[in-house]
Amino acid sequence: MPRYRSRLGTFAFSLGAVLLLGSTIAAAETVKIQGLIKARSGATLVVETKDSPNLNVVLTDSTQVGQIQGVFKVRRKQMSMAALIPGLAIQAEGNYNDQHQLVATLVKFKGDDLKQAESIQAGMHETQERSRQNSAELEKHKAELRAQNDALKQQNEALNQQKGELHAQQEKLAAQQQKIAANKAAIEAAVARFGQLDDYYILDETTVYFDNGKVNIDPKYKPALIELAQKAKTVEAYIIEVKGYASSAGNTDLNQRLSADRANNVANVLLQEGHIPLTNMLAPGAMGESQQVGNNKTAEGQAENRRVVVRVLQNKGVAGI
Secondary structure, rough: OOHHHHHHHHHHHHHHHHHHHHHHHHHHOOOOEEEEEEEEEOEEEEEEOOOOOOOOEOOOOOOEEEEEEOOOOOOEEEEEEHHHHOOOOEEOOOOEEEOEEEEEEEEEEEEEHHHHHHHHHHHHHHHHHHHHHHHHHHHHOOOOOOOOHHHHHHHHHHHHHHHHHHHHHHHHHHHHHHHHHHHHHHHHHHHHHHHHOOOOOEEEEEEEEEOOOOOOOOOHHHHHHHHHHHHHOOOOOOOEEEEEEOOOOOOOHHHHHHHHHHHHHHHHHHHHOOOOHHHOOOOEEEEOOOOHHHHOOOHHHHHOOEEEEEEEEHHHHHOOO
């Protein structure tokens, strides 16, 4: 009996040693990094760390996402993957795959860092609005150039028919050519300047309007949302952006909540009925009373401001630009 107990003790000790060694090896394989999200393409984050300027962090269905809370930053609030947006400082844990990508098991961040990243995203939207306005102005210039070119062709035909007025026509032609050259130079400079204002193409867009004080979606808008979702799935590495707005009539805090609820309800339709993966959705933006598009002194203008704008985005880097 003592010999049996001795053997049993030796076996238990050996088994404990093996388990301890196994847990030590598993722990050694876990990688922890800190960095800033530079870009996001679907379930892949491009993170800048102190050791790598472009580390690919891959999200999976089992990745846990949390917001650090509490005075000592030890509590963690479960968050959606949609909160992982460009500009957000994160801490990630996981293992490298054979492509040297970090497959994340845990991603966490601070609430203040998320607010700052969301502010950056809101600023990008305003920049995109200015870029579209500038693009429209450029198109106007191009149309003028085409009209001027047509006029030049007509004038050249007239020169062949009216030899007596050749000298005057040539002077006029030279002046117009100088104007065209100046316009072309201005357009090229504007393209070079405005083409660097954002990193995304807007490939599709739809708007959902709401009744005063309401957050529920009118059923008539659902077909357009589902159609947008289907088109988005044909785009490589697409991202869905949802931003909610309210009119400036009434209480500011209430309007902020209304814009958030409206954006969340539209996002839920895209997720549940449009079957958009969570990894392809940006966090719904609550823009409140910002970016009013209608005159809030009229009922019609207020109705235009009570809206949610949904856009399908594609990163220019993915598109090869």
